[in-house]
Amino acid sequence: MSEMRGMPRLTDDAIREALTLGPDVRAPFDLGGAIRTTIDATPQRRARPWGGSGRSTLAFRFVVVGLLVLALIAAILLIGSRRPTPTLPAAVSAYRGGPERTGIMPGPGPQGTLASCWQPVALKGPVGSYAPAVGGGIVFIGDAAGFVTAADEATGKVRWQQHVGDAVNSGPALADGLVFVGSDDGNLTALAVADGTVRWHHQTGARVRSSATVIDGVVYFGSDDGHLYALDAATGDQRWVSDDTGGPIDRAVAIAADVIYAGSGSSTDATFDAFDRATGRTLWAQPARLGPGVPSTPAVADGRVFVASGLDLTSAPHVLYALDASTGTQIWAFTSPNGLQQQVTVGAVANGIVYVVSYDKAVYALDVATMAERWPAPFVTHGALGGSAGFVDGTLYVGSTDRSLYAIDGSTGVLKTPPYPISGEPSGPAIVDGRLFVATTLGQLVCVSGSEATPGP
Amino acid sequence: MLGGTATAAADDASAKTRDRELLRAAAAGDADAFDVLIRSRLDRLYRMAMAITRSEADARDATQDACVLAWRELPRLRDHASFDAWISQIVVNAARGIVRRIGRAQVREVSVDLEPTEEHARIEPSRPAETDAFADGDAIRAAFARLDGTTRALLVLHYVEGRPLAEIARATGSPIGTVKWRLSNARRALEQALKAERR
Numbered sequence A: 001m002s003e004m005r006g007m008p009r010l011t012d013d014a015i016r017e018a019l020t021l022g023p024d025v026r027a028p029f030d031l032g033g034a035i036r037t038t039i040d041a042t043p044q045r046r047a048r049p050w051g052g053s054g055r056s057t058l059a060f061r062f063v064v065v066g067l068l069v070l071a072l073i074a075a076i077l078l079i080g081s082r083r084p085t086p087t088l089p090a091a092v093s094a095y096r097g098g099p100e101r102t103g104i105m106p107g108p109g110p111q112g113t114l115a116s117c118w119q120p121v122a123l124k125g126p127v128g129s130y131a132p133a134v135g136g137g138i139v140f141i142g143d144a145a146g147f148v149t150a151a152d153e154a155t156g157k158v159r160w161q162q163h164v165g166d167a168v169n170s171g172p173a174l175a176d177g178l179v180f181v182g183s184d185d186g187n188l189t190a191l192a193v194a195d196g197t198v199r200w201h202h203q204t205g206a207r208v209r210s211s212a213t214v215i216d217g218v219v220y221f222g223s224d225d226g227h228l229y230a231l232d233a234a235t236g237d238q239r240w241v242s243d244d245t246g247g248p249i250d251r252a253v254a255i256a257a258d259v260i261y262a263g264s265g266s267s268t269d270a271t272f273d274a275f276d277r278a279t280g281r282t283l284w285a286q287p288a289r290l291g292p293g294v295p296s297t298p299a300v301a302d303g304r305v306f307v308a309s310g311l312d313l314t315s316a317p318h319v320l321y322a323l324d325a326s327t328g329t330q331i332w333a334f335t336s337p338n339g340l341q342q343q344v345t346v347g348a349v350a351n352g353i354v355y356v357v358s359y360d361k362a363v364y365a366l367d368v369a370t371m372a373e374r375w376p377a378p379f380v381t382h383g384a385l386g387g388s389a390g391f392v393d394g395t396l397y398v399g400s401t402d403r404s405l406y407a408i409d410g411s412t413g414v415l416k417t418p419p420y421p422i423s424g425e426p427s428g429p430a431i432v433d434g435r436l437f438v439a440t441t442l443g444q445l446v447c448v449s450g451s452e453a454t455p456g457p
Numbered sequence B: 001m002l003g004g005t006a007t008a009a010a011d012d013a014s015a016k017t018r019d020r021e022l023l024r025a026a027a028a029g030d031a032d033a034f035d036v037l038i039r040s041r042l043d044r045l046y047r048m049a050m051a052i053t054r055s056e057a058d059a060r061d062a063t064q065d066a067c068v069l070a071w072r073e074l075p076r077l078r079d080h081a082s083f084d085a086w087i088s089q090i091v092v093n094a095a096r097g098i099v100r101r102i103g104r105a106q107v108r109e110v111s112v113d114l115e116p117t118e119e120h121a122r123i124e125p126s127r128p129a130e131t132d133a134f135a136d137g138d139a140i141r142a143a144f145a146r147l148d149g150t151t152r153a154l155l156v157l158h159y160v161e162g163r164p165l166a167e168i169a170r171a172t173g174s175p176i177g178t179v180k181w182r183l184s185n186a187r188r189a190l191e192q193a194l195k196a197e198r199r
Helices: A012-019 A029-042 A055-081 B002-027 B031-039 B041-055 B056-076 B078-102 B117-125 B129-144 B149-160 B165-172 B175-199
Strands: A090-092 A114-122 A134-137 A138-142 A147-152 A158-163 A173-175 A178-182 A187-192 A196-201 A213-215 A218-222 A228-232 A238-242 A254-256 A259-266 A271-276 A282-286 A299-302 A306-310 A320-324 A328-332 A344-350 A353-358 A362-367 A389-392 A395-400 A404-409 A430-432 A435-439 A442-450
Touching: A012 B129, A012 B149, A029 A187, A029 B031, A029 B041, A090 A430, A134 A173, A134 A430, A138 A442, A147 A178, A173 A213, A178 A218, A178 A228, A196 A299, A218 A259, A254 A299, A259 A306, A282 B149, A299 A344, A306 A344, A320 A344, A320 A353, A344 A389, A344 A395, A353 A389, A353 A395, A389 A430, B002 B031, B002 B056, B002 B078, B031 B041, B031 B056, B041 B056, B041 B078, B056 B078, B078 B149, B129 B175, B149 B175, B165 B175
Parallel strands: none
Antiparallel strands: A090 A134, A114 A442, A134 A138, A138 A147, A147 A158, A173 A178, A178 A187, A187 A196, A213 A218, A218 A228, A228 A238, A254 A259, A259 A271, A271 A282, A299 A306, A306 A320, A320 A328, A344 A353, A353 A362, A389 A395, A395 A404, A430 A435, A435 A442
16 A cells, blocks of 8 residues: 555555464463353254265265155155245335346335334344345344344334345345345345245355346356355256456346346456346457456346446546447546545436445435536535435435435426434335335435325235 | 474374374263363364454353364264364354344444544544554454454454364355455455444
8 A cells, every 4th residue: 555644654554563472362261161161061962874985875865865866756756736926016126126237126215394104123133235125014134243134124123134144245135935045155045025034045166245136937047166156946946157358247137138247356456347148248348447356236227228337446446338239339537526536336226317325424416427527516415425226206315324215306406305213324215105214324214205195004 | 303303293293192182082972082072172163263353251151052063063074184274163163143132233233324424534643653553453352343254254263263264264255256255245244344443
């Protein structure tokens, strides 16, 4: 790191020296005894019967595998003979509203002054910048403690909480009676929406922070192992896996017109590519490299795909690109008027306007075709804006790190109702049935409705 | 000198043999054997937890949780030669989990809006040169405390423990390229946290 005025120099030696503990740091004298007391009361798990070696174990394995194959065939026959699982209508089926990631929500949105509709639900852990999904009268969200929570949309009553493994840092996707979540242990997990039962896991080579989406019975997502995955939603079987993109696919992919758009991070030059939805084959690679950092979740609308560069790096140049969705050719590029270091990313795209949210605390409304500013002035909050927004009925809903939720007129940029205070920094929203749902960094699921009558689900 | 080296090698071989026997017994349910194994490693494991959590209470909890988990799962460990790497990884995971659970870290990013404003730059007092060395260490430690558990663990494994990238990759189940990428991000996160700390 280059030396800055007033900044300590950050060299390898400086890090090593600062983080290495002194020789006097030792385990407390009673820790060994405390551990012993606990293990005396803790039974061991039995070793797997096939854990040993030798011919008998090999024969045992064959028997076990044979029985498993027979059980699998029986299960497939049984499942095939049963009626399909009833599917619940998915209102907000995926992060930023659906595969195109435009942020357009089914709505309607809250009517009147924003107000709480039920007591916040305590999650098992904090939630980052992704967003809940809503379907069949249930709100779903994963958290950093590795749990997925399902809460009743109308009352907030927790239906179930299921542990899926390591931290969940991606938004859930809904389809065909299942909820799909990626987790930091590299798994994509499918759970039954009815009771949270785990239906299947699919292990990738690294963490899955790319929020999934489902089209025609196939679930699509990226992994930090650099690959895109397409899995059969019902069984978890792999349909295809893309070639290595060269860096982690850390954010959600967008899909429109059978094309998947995905950004791949890099400490030097990130890439942004388009893939064939049916085969995973690369259709085009963005010719202009994006510089260091992680590309944002793209959004596709009006024949254009919008993607921002430099996420997760404060020092990287932050640019929002509008590209031709068919060729990847750059149409325009936007940076914050407050400097290249201010992160910019897509909040939502609706009615020919791309709503850009920025760490400089402002929302910009840009013409999709020309990049001209459509509001007389940007809408400025008191905190950085880094997550997604929701658009419904001409209103843009944006959560800010100033711990407020703003409802802004999408045409004029004027605040429509007083900001609604949120305890903790809000995630992206999901908006349906007159209610808006966000989760927070303090581990709560929050429901916001309006002071006027709320229609039923 | 040669004699000293030979003696050390013999001691090492003897310790390995002893550990193998203890591991076999512990995996068969002998709590006394596990107790001996753990006590000889307790300081090292605790220091690793302490390096990540930066809290005596949290390091204690992480070490204890990890040792109990190791006891429970030991019968399933097939390669006893990897015991030290295995239990170290359990401690790292426990420490990461505690940092995450107590919510000290942000979930995805170190901080937002970290760039010092011109106003901040103007009022930032210059520090005397003779205090720089101390300021560096304190500032880095304070910045480290702002990071999430996974980032802390990566920095500790690489910079403090000196683990090779291949070993970190094996431990985390990630390709080496991904580990390099994450380390680069971890270092940048530390730089960002350092800037925020200085505001």
